[in-house]
Amino acid sequence: MKVMKFGGTSVGKPERMHQVAQLITKTDEPTIVVLSALSGTTNALVEIGTYISKGERNTAKECIDKLHAHYESFIKELARSEAAYVKAKAIVTEHFEFLNIILRISFSEALSKDILAQGELLSTKLFCVYLEQRGIDHMLLPALEFMSIDANDEPQVGSIKVKLSQLLKQHSDKKLFITQGYICRNARGEVDNLKRGGSDYSASLIAAAIQASVCEIWTDIDGMHNNDPRVVNKTVPVEQLSFDEAAELAYFGAKILHPASIWPAQMYKVPVKLLNTMQPEAKGTTIEEEASSIGAKAVAAKDGIYAIRVKSSRMLLAYGFLRKIFEVFEKYRTSIDMITTSEVAVSLTIDNATQLKDILKELEPLGTVEVEENYTIVSVVGNEIAKEKDVLTKLFQSISTIPVRMVSYGGSPHNVSLLVPSASKTETLKLLNKGIFGL
Numbered sequence: 001m002k003v004m005k006f007g008g009t010s011v012g013k014p015e016r017m018h019q020v021a022q023l024i025t026k027t028d029e030p031t032i033v034v035l036s037a038l039s040g041t042t043n044a045l046v047e048i049g050t051y052i053s054k055g056e057r058n059t060a061k062e063c064i065d066k067l068h069a070h071y072e073s074f075i076k077e078l079a080r081s082e083a084a085y086v087k088a089k090a091i092v093t094e095h096f097e098f099l100n101i102i103l104r105i106s107f108s109e110a111l112s113k114d115i116l117a118q119g120e121l122l123s124t125k126l127f128c129v130y131l132e133q134r135g136i137d138h139m140l141l142p143a144l145e146f147m148s149i150d151a152n153d154e155p156q157v158g159s160i161k162v163k164l165s166q167l168l169k170q171h172s173d174k175k176l177f178i179t180q181g182y183i184c185r186n187a188r189g190e191v192d193n194l195k196r197g198g199s200d201y202s203a204s205l206i207a208a209a210i211q212a213s214v215c216e217i218w219t220d221i222d223g224m225h226n227n228d229p230r231v232v233n234k235t236v237p238v239e240q241l242s243f244d245e246a247a248e249l250a251y252f253g254a255k256i257l258h259p260a261s262i263w264p265a266q267m268y269k270v271p272v273k274l275l276n277t278m279q280p281e282a283k284g285t286t287i288e289e290e291a292s293s294i295g296a297k298a299v300a301a302k303d304g305i306y307a308i309r310v311k312s313s314r315m316l317l318a319y320g321f322l323r324k325i326f327e328v329f330e331k332y333r334t335s336i337d338m339i340t341t342s343e344v345a346v347s348l349t350i351d352n353a354t355q356l357k358d359i360l361k362e363l364e365p366l367g368t369v370e371v372e373e374n375y376t377i378v379s380v381v382g383n384e385i386a387k388e389k390d391v392l393t394k395l396f397q398s399i400s401t402i403p404v405r406m407v408s409y410g411g412s413p414h415n416v417s418l419l420v421p422s423a424s425k426t427e428t429l430k431l432l433n434k435g436i437f438g439l
C-alpha cells in the first residue's frame with residue numbers, strides 16, 4: 001500500500017483536482033490519498049478565528065462570505081453534472097452554515113480548532129464528489145476517526161495504527177482511500193490539528209502506521225531544492241537525501257516539509273518522495289535511510305529566533321550550571337535550537353517566546369542575562385559536511401561580510417548552523433548559494 005499526499009496548490013483549482021485524480025489512478029497499488037485544504041483556505045480560516053476571538057464578528061462574517069463565494073465558484077467549475085453539483089453544493093452549504101453558527105456562539109480555543117478543520121473536511125468531500133462523477137471507485141476515511149494526539153500534542157502512533165488498520169479491514173474491497181491531512185483529535189476528544197503545514201505529518205504518520213511502500217508528498221515544486229526558492233533565484237532540486245538530512249532541513253525552515261514530518265517515516269523505514277503535481281515526470285527528491293554522498297546538500301533558514309546569553313556570575317562555568325539552565329527551559333516546555341558555550345557564558349536560541357518572561361525571571365539568579373530578537377538560523381545541511389574538502393572554508397569565506405552571532409557544528413554531522421540577524425538572511429542565503437553550490 002502507498003500514501004500520496006497532495007498540498008493546497010495541488011487541489012486549489014478544479015483542473016488540479018483532475019490532475020490529482022489522474023495521478024492517483026495510475027497505480028494498481030492500494031493507495032491512501034491525504035489531502036490538504038484548497039490553497040488559501042487555512043489562512044482564511046485562521047483570519048476568521050482571529051476576528052471571532054477579538055469579538056469582531058462583522059469582519060469575521062465578511063471573511064466567511066468571501067470564502068463561501070470562492071467555494072461556490074469552485075464547485076461550479078468542478079461539477080460536470082447536475083447531480084454532482086447538487087452534492088457539492090450541499091457539502092459547501094453544510095460547512096458554511098457551521099461557520100455561521102460559530103459566529104453566534106461564544107468563542108473558545110476548541111472552537112477555533114473546529115474552524116480550522118473545515119478546510120480539509122471540505123477539500124476531501126469535494127474531491128470525493130469529483131471522483132464519483134468520474135466513476136472512480138473510492139472510500140472516504142475520516143481522519144477524525146483514527147488520527148489522534150496525546151496531552152503533550154504528540155501523535156499516538158500505536159492507536160493510529162490500530163484504528164486505521166481496523167478501518168481498512170472493514171473496507172478491504174476498496175483500493176483507493178481519501179483522507180484529511182492536518183486534522184486530528186486531541187486527548188480530550190476534541191477536534192485539533194498537527195499545526196500549520198501538518199498534512200505532511202499526517203501522511204508520514206499514516207505511511208508509518210500502514211507500513212506503506214512509499215510516502216509521496218506531491219506539491220508545487222520538483223523536490224527539495226538546495227536553497228529557499230522564495231528567497232534565492234537560482235536553486236536546483238536535490239535528487240537524494242537521507243532521513244537525517246531531510247529532517248534537519250524541515251526542522252530548520254525548508255517549508256516544503258512540516259518540521260516533524262520525517263521521523264515517522266524514518267522510524268518505520270518508509271521511503272519518502274517529494275514530487276511535483278504540475279510536473280509529474282520530474283525526478284523530485286527521494287528520502288531514504290542512507291545518504292548517497294557526503295557533503296553539503298542544501299541550505300534552509302528559520303526566522304523569528306530569540307538569542308539568549310547567560311553569563312555565569314562565577315568566573316568559570318561551574319558544573320551544574322548548564323543543567324540549571326536546561327531545567328528552566330524544560331519547566332516552561334520551550335525547546336532550544338542552537339547552543340554554544342564559552343568559558344564563562346552560554347548562548348542559546350529559542351523560536352517560541354510565549355514563556356520568555358518567566359524563563360528570564362528564573363535565569364536571572366544564574367548570571368547576567370541578555371536577550372536579542374529578530375534573528376534567523378541559517379543551516380547548511382548535508383552528510384558528514386566537514387568531510388567534504390574545503391566546504392567549511394568555502395562556507396565561511398563566502399559569508400565574511402555577515403555579522404554572524406553564533407556558529408554551531410558537531411551536534412550532528414549533518415548540519416552547520418549560523419545565527420544571523422534576520423535583516424541579513426537574504427544576503428546570507430545568496431552568498432552561501434554562490435560560495436557552496438556555485439549557483
Ligand code: ADP
Nearest residue numbers: 007008009219221223224225227228254255256
Ligand atoms: P503544499 O501546499 O504542497 O504543502 P508548501 O507551500 O507547504 O506546499 O511547500 C512547498 C513550497 O515550499 C514551495 O513552493 C517553496 O516555495 C517552499 N520551499 C521552501 N524551501 C524549499 C526548498 N528548500 N525546496 C523546495 N521548496 C521549498
Ligand code: ASP
Nearest residue numbers: 036042182196197198199
Ligand atoms: N491546510 C493546513 C495548512 O495550511 C495543512 C497543510 O496544508 O499541510 O497549514
Ligand code: MG
Nearest residue numbers: 007197255256
Ligand atoms: Mg505544506
